[in-house]
Amino acid sequence: MGSKVANNKPNKLAFLSMPAPASYVAGLGRGASGFTTRSDIGPAREGPSAEVVAEAQARRGEEAEVDPDQFQDPDNEFGLFAGTTYEADDEEADKIYESVDVAMDSRRRTKREVAEQEALNKHRAERPKIQQQFADLKRGLSAVTDEEWENIPEVGNLTRKKRRRDERSFVVPDSIIVGDRSRNEYENALDARQQAADGFETPAESGTLTNFVELGQARDKILSLKLDQISGTSTSSGLATAIDPKGYLTSLNSVVLKSEAEIGDIKRARMLFDSLVKSNPKHAPGWIAAACLEEHAGRMVQARKVITMGCEQCPKNEDVWLEAARLHNNNDAKVILGRAVQHVGQSVKVWMAAADLESDAKSKKRVLRKALENIPNSVRLWKETVNLEESATDARILLARAVEVIPLSVELWLALARLETPDKAKTVLNTARKAIPTSHEIWIAAGRLLEQDLTTKLSGEAGANKTPAQQAKEMEVVDRTIEAGVKELRRHQVSLTREQWLKEAEKCEAEGSPRTCEAIVKATVAMELEEEEDRLDTWVGDVESAESRGMVGTARAVLAYALKVYPDKKHLWRRAADLEKAHGTRESLDDILSRAVHHCPQAEVLWLMAAKEKWLAGDVPAARSVLEQSFVANPESEQIWLAAVKLEAENGELAVARELLIRARTVADTERIWMKSAVFERQQGQLSAALETLSMALSKFPKFAKLYMIQGQIHQKQNSLTAARASFAAGFKACPKEVTLWILASRLEEADGKSIKARSLLEKARLVNPANELLWAESVGVEERSGAGSAQAKAMLARGLQECPNSGILWSMAIWAEPRAARKGRSMDALKKSADNPVIICTVARLFWAERKLDKARRWFERAVETERDLGESWAWWLKFEKQHGGSEQVEEVKKRCMQADPRHSRVWQEISKDDKNVGKTTEQILELVAEKLG
Template sequence: MASNKPNKLAFLSMPAPASYVAGLGRGASGFTTRSDIGPAREGPSAEVIAEAQAKRGEEAEIDPEQFQDPDNEYGLFAGTTYEQDDEEADKIYEQVDEAMDARRRARREAQEQLELAKHRAERPKIQQQFADLKRGLSSVTDEEWESIPEVGNLTRKKRRREERSFVVPDSVLVGDRGKNEYESSLDTRQQENGGFETPADSGALTNFVEIGQARDKILSLKLDQISGTATSSGSATSVDPKGYLTSLNSVVIKSDAEIGDIKRARMLFESLIKSNPKHSPGWIAAACLEEHAGRMVAARKLIKAGCEQCPKSEDVWLEAARLHNNEDAKVILANAVQHVGQSVKIWMAAAELEHDVKAKKRVLRKALEHIPNSVRLWKETVNLESSATDARILLARAVEVIPLSVELWLALARLETPERAKAVLNKARKAVPTSHEIWIAAGRLLEQQASVEGKSEEERNKELEVVEKTIEAGVRELRRHQVLLTREQWLKEAERCESDGSPRTCEAIVKATVSMEVEEEDRLDTWVGDVESAESRGKVGTARAVLAYALKVYPDRKSLWRRAAELEKTHGTRESLDAILSKAVHYCPQAEVLWLMAAKEKWLASDVPAAREVLERAFVANPESEQIWLAAVKLEAENGELGVARELLVRARTVADTERIWMKSAVFERQQGQLPTALETLATALKKFPRFPKLYMIQGQIQQSQKNYPAARASFSAGFKACPKEITLWILASRLEEEDGKSIKARALLEKARLVNPASDVLWAEAVGVEERSGGAAQAKAMLARGLQECPTSGLLWSMSIWAEARPTRKARSVDALKKSADNPVIICTVARLFWAERKIEKARQWFGRAVATNQDLGDSWGWWLKFERQHGTEEHREEVRNKCVVAEPHHSPMWQSIAKDVRNTGKSVREILELVADALQ
């Protein structure tokens, strides 16, 4: 009977609707498989998918790329064309966006850099954390690098070992065959109590009671030792309860890596000494390894075996002695002597083990019986002798046994009397004719005899001449025996003699050898280089000797005499300097600078008549010398002889009619307050020398001091018309206009000066000063920026730029200044002042020293340094600055010149001017 119920699965046999897409309701976009439709059929088209989605009420997906094509747009501007004006509008909007972004770009990038720096400070890179350690690796030597241990396994992970297979012998296979078998029968050795006895390997039964008793006994012994109740020898011991923990700090706890390294090294050394037992370094290294591991017994055992295997190696015996205590070491070295009796090291080590002097002597004399030709053994034996007589006897025997040892001959000569020392040195010279030390020792001996008190000057000079002859003969003999020392080696020997207190021998060596290996045209430069090199090492006697020889060869060289005078002024006495200058003016009478130096030294020594005498002789040799005339005028003026100074100036204008003498005449009258006379002198001088700018300067300054501004203005105007390249004239004219209240005219003059003198940092600095004094800070800053553009390497402008910055940015500005100005002294002084302001005292002092070392002629640097030392230094620091400034004698810098040339400071010394400059600087 057929069922009337509908079949629920009938739809499976029905065809699919036309718009059906499998899986579309679950989000799929439709797919087909090759097994269903074959390889050539494509999936449903986009139109079919869209239609199916529309029937299900789903919105069709919009392709985002369709908006890139204007033809596919829809909405408000759908269907419009993209014309040229649209493109221009888009470009304008892009430019506006870029401008808005660039407005805040600097602030945004600065903020990003700040956040990045903060992040780096909080969490620095590994590379930054180890930067100092990486730099420190540059100083690691090869020995330290080789001594770095191997890195062990620090990961705490077991490394996988490579699986290796070996052929298993048959005996192992047979033995393992019955390991897992079970016996089903009972043992016949059943005891009365019903138990079984367990047989041991040796057939004996294990007694666990005795094992427990032995364990308890060992523990009790250890406890007794710690508590101090008893020891194995029966003597009591004590443990310091306070120092016990401290002593534990000295226990070296080795890491797993170190233990692994020691085990690997031990295996290597074992292999080494087994494969090559006659190799002594292997035994030594193995013993040192055990010593490092703390196993002294094993180390001694190894080194003992090494001594047996390598009995002819002195190093093994010495190492064995080192590893044992004193008494055992003596026995070991006694055995060593039986095998290596010719080893000096063995005998010396045996002598060092003895603490008694007599025992040491006994060992050393025994050593000399075995090794009579060892210089070291003889020296050690002689050093142990407390009596000079015994030492002399030993040395006499030593030179008989070792006649070629120069060291022993010289030691014997030092112990002998002067007469016998000569004989000893003569014997030494015959025994060792190739030794220069013997000839030098002979010269020193002769010099020592000549310096004995009680001899006349004539006798002393004769004996010192013998020193020179001895050294000359020595050089000839050495050359005859083909011993050719270089001149550098001879100069080193001369310096050594000077250090040992033999200056005449030093001079003799220099005189005999300084001209060796030098071409005639290179002599002067080579000798001057030798002088500078010796002086830099502090060997003044050698430098003086080289200069003396050079002056004998070139007596008419003014530069050599001046160099010798500077050397004596720095390192010699006033008498030696006077002697050098007297010889200098004798050989070079036309050298004005030498006459002036001689007169100045006499004047500094407060010997004014002697200074006058020197200048009178200078007048005779140089009647028309401008410098000598002016020096004579200065000498008379500063010693109160104003009338004589005025007469000298009148005579000088007649005899040596120069522009500088006329200028000094006007300055002299101005200093004496005779302003009309000074103006008359200037008017006459300007007719003769209209191109000399200093005459216009002095004339304008005198008229400015009299408040005669039109006349001063006319003088300065005539001056920069006649000398347009003289910058100081332009600056004086500008300051005159400022003083007269005409800042606009001052700016115009400086502008004109900059056109005539381009790239002049002084003019730019003055222009900046004019703006600052006029109250225009913004104009001053702009002017400074323009000046730096035209003079990018000017230290003066960079210094002004640094001080114009705010305090936080001055340091960065100073770094730029140092890079641009190439270590300009003004910049260095400015950096020192910055450190001063930051209270970095030592750094500031160091930079002030650098500033004055770079250019000692800048007086303002000295003034700033003294001002700094007044605030932070001691009296010793201040006095050091004053003394160095007096030696340097600076003449330039704005503040220094303004104070030094002030009429009120006429006749003041460098020290007084320095104090005034330090007071005036702000």
């Protein structure tokens, strides 16, 4: 029974003969991983082909699926328009759609690129590069000094290997410690034996101790005495010294410390130059460069040896000898140059260098005369020798010998002529002219000599009895000399251009020979000008260029010649008068104007200038005489009649002025004369006569707007507002384009308390005269003065700027309407819109003034008046500024420049200058009044 049980026991190894599970992997518990090979899954097989699939579908009765786009041409339409013809419209439509697609793609591309750039910037901000993280530290390295660089410790061991350390220690003996401690000690006392040996008593014997402080003071005293002896000064004050500590430190700075790189460069250059001089020893520049290299390296001894070898190898080269003299001291240089003249005795440079080495004039003369024996044809040596002579007689003798040896040197002939007396100088110049017939300098020198001689004679007693005409006639010899010289030079085929002759004329003027300058201009200014049309323009250009360079005499001479050729040109006479007014005398100006009115009697402006100059000079009778002569030549001239009236009125002859106006209305009968007649009566307080004159004038000239203005102002002054209103209404009905009439009518209504009526008039005026800055500015002023509030004024100002974007007046009002903090930005906008507007420039200057930036304010005020000199308010603001922040000289300068500019326009200036109370006041007085009124 027991054996049976044993035989039925299950076999534990039966799994080895069983197939493995599908997911079994051998050694999975030990970390193995399973893999599959082709043998595990069998050989690969291809799927059925397209033909087999089609046959199977045909047997089953299925139809093959056809792709509708399989055979479609992509360039042709399909679907609804498949049967239509592809025409030009279709092509255009395709191009439009394509352009739209491209535009949409570009828009998306821009947005995409912006987004990508933002993402990239964000990424770089969050994760910057290492070089960006250390950029500030790298920039900070520029401030590290040499001392800090040297103190940077050396890099230690970076291998991270542990080195074996010697852990053993030793005990230092006491003798070494004591010896090191006493090594740097100093004994400050003497023992008894040393004191006895040196003659000192011991402390026990004398009872005293040695005082080392007094010994130190005595040593310092001796050192101070020695320093004073060296410096050559006394020590009485204790402050005097000739030692220059700054110079001593500067000499220490001259010590050049060369780096290793520079030393390496010097070594390589030395090798190159050494090879050069060995391969080509006769090449002088190589020796000079090699010596300069040694000098740069600080090896002066070697440099001198090298240049000495160069002198031996290249004895015929003057540069080598000069370099050798430079590298040696003074005494050795003299020896070197003495040897040099044996080899290069014809070198002027060597002789000049030898003369420069001498310290006294006598030795220099000896060297130079020795040089002239070897090189007698050197102009430079002769000039240097003559310059060393202190006596004019000796210099004259030398120059006489020089021109014999070098007869073709113009400089020597001219120098000799300057040293001779006038009579002998003429002989010298004649001889020089024969020797050098192609030199224009000799002819010019001859002219200057004649001018100088004649000037001396005419300034003495002999010339005092001669009239200016006689003196001018005697001076004509200079003209003849220069003219003969020009002809002679042409005969010898020497042709200087007009520009060259004019430069010579300016040179003569600069050297104090105005008559020779004028003679040169007369003889040559018409050269090369064959075209009649170009002459006048060319001469005017010559005058402008000469005047711009400050050569007034040359400009005057060119103008005189042009007036001689074209005496009937009014603008030439005006130009000559302006030139004399700016740079000449009153007598010369009177002469020019008298000649001008003689040649151009119909030129009214010349008569007026002549009369005004007489009047300004205080000669009223002469001014009347000039105007009487002008009446004969111009009986119907409005300007001359008015000038005569002004002259009589401002000199108190009111009856004569009234009579002249009556005669002028009969003879000339112009609208301006009638207007001046009415203004004259109003200024004299004869309002009824003025109104009567205006009525007669309006019947003759109904389209003259100023007559309506004056009539309305007179009625307003008489408190006849209805009559004034009627006058202004008739005025802007007859002259709707006259802006001032509308403004006066508006101010009349505003003065009467009818702001609404004033607004209505200005609105009508803006419709008739669109884009007019004065009307818009007046409209803004009405809003500000009517109390409607700043908002209404700002709105009106904004509308005005929209219609007149470049208006300086409106932009100025806009700047001042802003709060203080916003004015600077507003001024920048104004400058961008109209940078050259003088009103805006003046406003910017006032802003700088308010900010206490005085220098900038002064520059901008000057810029404003230079941009437009006719605006009186700019001058008044500048004067007000200088009175507050400038000196008296600056105030006077502003007044002087304003009187020269003579401004006539701007609103406040015209109100004050045309006021009846200010009749007859000067420009300076009007300027003061305007500056006071400006807020």
